Amino acid sequence: MYVYMLTNNIRTVLYIGVTNNLARRLAEHSDTLGQRNKFTGRYQANLLVYFELCADPTQAIAREKELKGWSRAKKEKLIAGFNPTWEAIDLETWAGEPDLH
Template sequence: MYVYMLTNPNRTVLYIGVTNDLNRRLAEHSDALGSSGRFTGRYQANLLVYFEILPDPTQAIAREKELKGWSRAKKEKLIVGFNPNWEAIDLETWTGPANEI
């Protein structure tokens, strides 16, 4: 299971989600760009900047809720520790850490 954070090109919005298939979910977010009925589409948030791998759905959902309760500053600090330049992560080429809790 994955908990992940997306942002938009201007890095002004953060979206936190949970999924069992991160590649599929990222494709779904990209397909929804421009869709005003969806948060990620309305705010163009499809750039993966952070993710964690968790062993089961219960832990992943709990972690998602925890992160959603954090301040923006605390979320930014977490991202910087994982991905210092807020680069859009391509899962095929990513050589940085994969957080596992």
């Protein structure tokens, strides 16, 4: 299970989600760009800047709720420690290791 954060081109919003298939979920977010009834579509948030692995769904959901409760500054610090330049992560070419929680 993955917990992940997306942002938009101008880094003004953060979306936090949980999934068991990160590549599929990113494609779904990209498919909803421009759809006003979807958060990621409304704010054009489809750039992966952070993700971590969780052992099971219960842990992933708990971590998602924890992150959603954090301040913007705390979330930014977490992202910067994982992805200092906030570059969009391409899962096919990314060589780093996700955080394990």
